[in-house]
Amino acid sequence: MSLSTRVHTATVDRVMLTRPFAAFLICALSLATPSFGPSVVRAVAAPQGDVTDADLEGASNGRTVVLGSPAAGNRATTLPIEVYVARVLAGEAEPSAPEAAFQALAVAIRTFATFNVGRHRRDGFDLCDTTHCQVPRPSTAATRAAALATAGRILTYNGSPAEVFYSASCGGRSENAARIWPGVNLPYLRSVVDDVHEDDVPWTLDMTLSELQQLLGAIGFAGTRLTDIRVDERSESGRVTRLRLRGLQPDVIAGDQFRAAIGTREIRSTAFSVSREGAIVRFTGRGYGHGVGMCVIGAGRRARRGETADAILSTYYPGLSIESIGKMPAVLVATATPSPAARPVVETVSSTVPLTVGRTLSGPAPETFSAPRVASGIVANVPKGSTVSAAELERQAARARDALSKTLGTSVTPITIELHDSLERFRAATGRPWWASAVANGIAIDLAPASILEQRGGVEAALRQAMAELFVAPVLGNRPVWVKVGAARFFARTTPSPVPASGKVRCPADAELTLSISAAAQRDAEARAEACFARAYAETRDWRAVR
Ligand SMILES: [Zn+2]
Ligand SMILES: [Zn+2]
Numbered sequence: 001m002s003l004s005t006r007v008h009t010a011t012v013d014r015v016m017l018t019r020p021f022a023a024f025l026i027c028a029l030s031l032a033t034p035s036f037g038p039s040v041v042r043a044v045a046a047p048q049g050d051v052t053d054a055d056l057e058g059a060s061n062g063r064t065v066v067l068g069s070p071a072a073g074n075r076a077t078t079l080p081i082e083v084y085v086a087r088v089l090a091g092e093a094e095p096s097a098p099e100a101a102f103q104a105l106a107v108a109i110r111t112f113a114t115f116n117v118g119r120h121r122r123d124g125f126d127l128c129d130t131t132h133c134q135v136p137r138p139s140t141a142a143t144r145a146a147a148l149a150t151a152g153r154i155l156t157y158n159g160s161p162a163e164v165f166y167s168a169s170c171g172g173r174s175e176n177a178a179r180i181w182p183g184v185n186l187p188y189l190r191s192v193v194d195d196v197h198e199d200d201v202p203w204t205l206d207m208t209l210s211e212l213q214q215l216l217g218a219i220g221f222a223g224t225r226l227t228d229i230r231v232d233e234r235s236e237s238g239r240v241t242r243l244r245l246r247g248l249q250p251d252v253i254a255g256d257q258f259r260a261a262i263g264t265r266e267i268r269s270t271a272f273s274v275s276r277e278g279a280i281v282r283f284t285g286r287g288y289g290h291g292v293g294m295c296v297i298g299a300g301r302r303a304r305r306g307e308t309a310d311a312i313l314s315t316y317y318p319g320l321s322i323e324s325i326g327k328m329p330a331v332l333v334a335t336a337t338p339s340p341a342a343r344p345v346v347e348t349v350s351s352t353v354p355l356t357v358g359r360t361l362s363g364p365a366p367e368t369f370s371a372p373r374v375a376s377g378i379v380a381n382v383p384k385g386s387t388v389s390a391a392e393l394e395r396q397a398a399r400a401r402d403a404l405s406k407t408l409g410t411s412v413t414p415i416t417i418e419l420h421d422s423l424e425r426f427r428a429a430t431g432r433p434w435w436a437s438a439v440a441n442g443i444a445i446d447l448a449p450a451s452i453l454e455q456r457g458g459v460e461a462a463l464r465q466a467m468a469e470l471f472v473a474p475v476l477g478n479r480p481v482w483v484k485v486g487a488a489r490f491f492a493r494t495t496p497s498p499v500p501a502s503g504k505v506r507c508p509a510d511a512e513l514t515l516s517i518s519a520a521a522q523r524d525a526e527a528r529a530e531a532c533f534a535r536a537y538a539e540t541r542d543w544r545a546v547r
Contacts (some may be wrong), residue, residue: 053144083139099303105294106150170298228276230244442470465489465492
């Protein structure tokens, strides 16, 4: 069987996370020693004939997932969790794989759902039905049987639902999560050798330099002509982490961002090499997907050679345990009730988040407390035990709003502010790298944890800049990114910004601001954006006219 016929079924990259449900501990077994302790598979009497949705509802013990459909106007459906698992399994598994592979993936899917409850709280549901979360399909007898056989079982780390990932095929070696998502420290998501890919046929893709330039230009790369592309850096698993783009600006791009820009179905993984003959660039690679966590194709091959679900899970998630979600400590019990998404009064466009790489990371959702303060139109959510209270954040936001309204002559209301309790959750909500402090999108502001903002100039400064972005975005929506970022930085200042001598600053290309590969590169690009804006504003004194 060729690689291409194998991979088409498994949906591609995904992040899996989980957030606690209610739980009771039936068993806790170390996956490092799968031969001891009870199995991931429950000792339940098999029903007569096919497993039905009613059987799965009964096995769900009242636990549900509110599934949202962005393609259908965020229509939300409440499903018993095991019905959800059986459907996602139908969307994610290799259809012909043996039972043990289905069971292992069912546990990973359930872990994701548990960890991610409330991921789409703002949209009015828990999880979406796209590759951003997990893709459901009509369940089959085999997927329902696997969901029932493993009902309630999830992967845990230190007693909490684990953050897990899976992808279609690792190609021979899985990837360390920290290499793809810097700042993520999940010791059970390290690179492991997967010895079931010896017969894989490499995939290839030929493109011309001008085709590549066109696609990179579409995500904000500037420059007259792409003359060469080469691999600049690889991770220890052999995946490309950075490429050099001769002739473009910026002249580097991260491997996973490059894959997202060219197409995740075309560049199937970042485990590739690059060769060039004249204007034709050939990519030759292995595997399909980001390669972090369980390898769906590998799980199927392991099951075929007789491995159990426990053995498969312990290979791809070394060091995790399996527990039942029925009886976990009360502190882990999810309390989030999806709240209806606030509707913007002013239609705004996100200024700095043009690229969704389709996968993000998060930790368990913090317990958030919000008291709607309708009069101000500003609602802040802060994590439990936050050093900054919701009321204080709302006061700071109201101050910034009043000052900005006066200066800019625009307003945005209502505004929601989310102060995250960890960088992982901030990254999950925003898709931005760890060095971002705040992200403004529409009417919502996401803030990195207060402890981190304190090291970066303070919570209020970050909040003020995000507020300024909200205010300028509706007017500057179609301008280059530097205009929006520069204007936000410029107007967020409480002391005047220095105006550079004209002609001294090169305005950053969009990608320098949105796809920077380091914190230092980002800082430099933002400083130039502000200088460019200040220079143009000094000439016109009309911020709406800067372009
Ligand atoms: Zn989603
Ligand atoms: Zn593999």
